Amino acid sequence: SQTIHxxxxxxxxxxxxxxxxxxxxxGTSNPNLxxxxxxxxxxxxxxxxxxxxxxxxxxxxxxxxxxxxxDRQFILSSKKLLLxxxxxxxxxxxxxxxxxxxxxxxxxxxxxxxxxx
Amino acid sequence: xQNIDQPTEMTATEGAIVQxxxxxxxxxxxxxxxxxxxxxxxxxxxxxxxxxxxxxxGRFSSFLSRSKGYSYLLLKELQMxxxxxxxxxxxNNAGNMLTxxxxxxxxxxx
Numbered sequence: 001s002q003t004i005h006x007x008x009x010x011x012x013x014x015x016x017x018x019x020x021x022x023x024x025x026x027g028t029s030n031p032n033l034x035x036x037x038x039x040x041x042x043x044x045x046x047x048x049x050x051x052x053x054x055x056x057x058x059x060x061x062x063x064x065x066x067x068x069x070x071d072r073q074f075i076l077s078s079k080k081l082l083l084x085x086x087x088x089x090x091x092x093x094x095x096x097x098x099x100x101x102x103x104x105x106x107x108x109x110x111x112x113x114x115x116x117x
Numbered sequence: 118x119q120n121i122d123q124p125t126e127m128t129a130t131e132g133a134i135v136q137x138x139x140x141x142x143x144x145x146x147x148x149x150x151x152x153x154x155x156x157x158x159x160x161x162x163x164x165x166x167x168x169x170x171x172x173x174x175g176r177f178s179s180f181l182s183r184s185k186g187y188s189y190l191l192l193k194e195l196q197m198x199x200x201x202x203x204x205x206x207x208x209n210n211a212g213n214m215l216t217x218x219x220x221x222x223x224x225x226x227x
Contacts (some may be wrong), residue, residue, distance in 0.1 A: 041222075091159075106213075
């Protein structure tokens with residue numbers, strides 16, 4: 001069965017510090033990978049998605065970046081964190097969509113709660 | 118793009134039935150997902166509808182009407198543990214992207 005691991009679970013960082021959040025998927029090949037952010041009491045905002053190694057699409061311009069150095073590894077980074085970067089960060093995976101078939105469900109990691117001081 | 122609307126909060130009584138509605142306006146619509154998210158936790162996948170009609174999974178059922186741009190999640194025999202946010206999400210023909218609504222926070226009371 002497929003599993004998704006995301007770490008750390010909680011992180012407290014000062015403004016201006018760098019960030020690296022890591023996500024790995026097991027039990028599947030060539031997954032689609034996603035990074036979301038969720039502000040308290042709000043919905044999910046898609047930040048980045050990837051359909052393959054080295055292929056990253058950004059949905060929201062900001063001081064965050066993402067990389068996919070291996071098939072099942074997805075990293076979210078920042079060089080200098082802002083107060084507004086606080087939130088609950090979620091990594092998700094899905095199987096690649098098959099041709100013109102229906103969408104595939106996305107499955108989420110446990111999330112990282114990031115607090116910027 | 119897609120626009121997903123669902124109520125912000127609902128309250129129901131243990132043992133009762135509750136229906137959470139979701140309306141969507143999309144281009145390239147390709148299915149409707151429902152997720153459950155307990156406070157402080159990640160969302161978990163509940164159901165997926167791509168064709169019109171009702172899909173039943175135990176106490177939970179989900180309905181879709183593509184012509185009306187409407188879906189609902191039906192929870193029967195409510196339990197206290199069903200207190201959570203329920204997220205409606207629309208799939209898009211362009212890749213496997215989902216657009217999430219803001220979520221409906223359901224409070225189940227004794």
